[in-house]
Amino acid sequence: MGKPAAAAKGTQADSGRPRPSLSPRLIVEACLALLDAEGADALTFRRIGAQLGADPTALYRHFRNKDDLLLAVADHLLEEGLEGFDASDDWRQTLRGLFIRMHKVYLSHPRAAVLATVRITRRPAEMRVIETTLTALSDAGFPPEQAVRHYRALVDFLLARSCMDATYCTLDAHTRRGDESAWSGEYAAVPAATHPHIAAAAPYLTSGDDDADFNFALDLMLDAIAARAPGRG
Secondary structure, three states: OOOOHHHHHOOHHHHOOOOOOOOHHHHHHHHHHHHHHHOHHHOOHHHHHHHHOOOHHHHHHOOOOHHHHHHHHHHHHHHHHHOOOOOOOOHHHHHHHHHHHHHHHHHHOHHHHHHHOOOOOOOHHHHHHHHHHHHHHHHOOOOHHHHHHHHHHHHHHHHHHHHHHHHHHOOOHHHHHHHHHOOOOOOOOOOOOOOHHHHHHHHHHOOOOHHHHHHHHHHHHHHHHHHHOOOOO
């Protein structure tokens, strides 16, 4: 992979200048870069230390173990999605904007997302996402118990769909091309006599758009929530 990130900028070993001080954020960003480039197999303190030009044992001053670091990476992804985000006066637009942002961030870091979407971070960014979502649902008129049930349905959809899309992104290009060609190949060729609805829909099955499909599914959920809302819809 070439020189470690810190060494490329100049470390004590190659320039006479001291190494940059490690911080939790610097470690998390190095970890995310390794995940993006190589996946979960690269997630070791030895590799992260090499990426930073630091002794791997120095990472333990900031993170108890690899799982502690992974939770920090998961929260960092949420933090990315929250950058520049402001809640709307319209509860529905708040939820739509927030969840679309989160989905985009997960797909921009698919190898990290596969690990992160199944975890509970217990950290500030996650707490802000939860608070923002529950506030929006409260604004829609739901009392706390019902707000939590709708929160769980929305978040489970976001995480499950993001994990599925991210996992697909991690497949090799040959496998992805094979799967994608099935819609214009095998499925387009099924006879109408045995599969009339597939045959009728075949021209449209080839035109999928992941972002548009996610947004459509999210809007369906928000329509259902609005129809149930005790307050303004």
